[in-house]
Amino acid sequence: MCLNSQTLTLLDEKGRSIAGYPVSTGLNGAGEQNGSGCTPRGAHYLRAMVGAGLPANTVFRARRPTGEIYTPELAASHPGRDWILSRILWLCGLEPGKNRGGNVDTFRRFIYIHGTPDTEPMGQARSHGCIRMRNDDVIELFGAARTGMPVTIR
Numbered sequence: 529m530c531l532n533s534q535t536l537t538l539l540d541e542k543g544r545s546i547a548g549y550p551v552s553t554g555l556n557g558a559g560e561q562n563g564s565g566c567t568p569r570g571a572h573y574l575r576a577m578v579g580a581g582l583p584a585n586t587v588f589r590a591r592r593p594t595g596e597i598y599t600p601e602l603a604a605s606h607p608g609r610d611w612i613l614s615r616i617l618w619l620c621g622l623e624p625g626k627n628r629g630g631n632v633d634t635f636r637r638f639i640y641i642h643g644t645p646d647t648e649p650m651g652q653a654r655s656h657g658c659i660r661m662r663n664d665d666v667i668e669l670f671g672a673a674r675t676g677m678p679v680t681i682r
Contacts, residue, residue, distance in 0.1 A: 529553075529659060529679060531567060531653075534550060534552060535551060536661070549661055549662070549665045550651045550661075552651070552655050552659075552660040553653050553655055554653055554656065556653075560621075562636070564657070565657050567653075568619075568632070568634045568637070568639055569681050570681060571622040571627075572619045572620060572627065573620055574619065574620075574677045575618050575675065576675065577615070577616070577673060577674075577675055578615065579614060579615040579670070580670070584613075584643075584667060585613050585614060586613060587613060588616060591616055591618070614663040614666050615642065615667055616642045617673055618640050619634050619639050619640065619641065619679055621634035637657065640658045643662070644662075659681075
């Protein structure tokens with residue numbers, strides 16, 4: 529995951545690129561502090577995966593499906609809501625004092641790779657710290673991912 533280019537690259541076991549996706553990361557830039565709205569850097573792994581088998585545009589709150597499917601009409605009735613859609617890949621830091629533990633813990637900050645409304649721009653930092661993706665892209669990535677998979681954010 530590269531913050532400068534706002535791209536996520538999926539690598540195979542030999543480190544070769546097998547897919548690339550545009551993303552949107554933290555509007556406040558890179559950073560690890562709790563409450564910063566920044567995207568944490570460094571070595572992470574996928575701690576949990578949520579949403580297998582659910583329809584595209586499923587709405588999540590607190591990692592649970594709400595029973596809603598995102599539509600422009602639903603968005604209009606909830607202005608300002610931070611939409612977490614389709615799939616959630618929950619990250620956990622691996623570097624104590626940098627992105628794990630204390631006030632810099634990626635997992636306790638609820639930093640995810642997740643779907644967002646397809647009307648949201650990709651390639652621009654706009655999130656609250658998470659890594660946002662197009663719904664079709666996050667569903668594709670979810671299908672290729674596994675818990676424990678390494679994720680590096682640079």
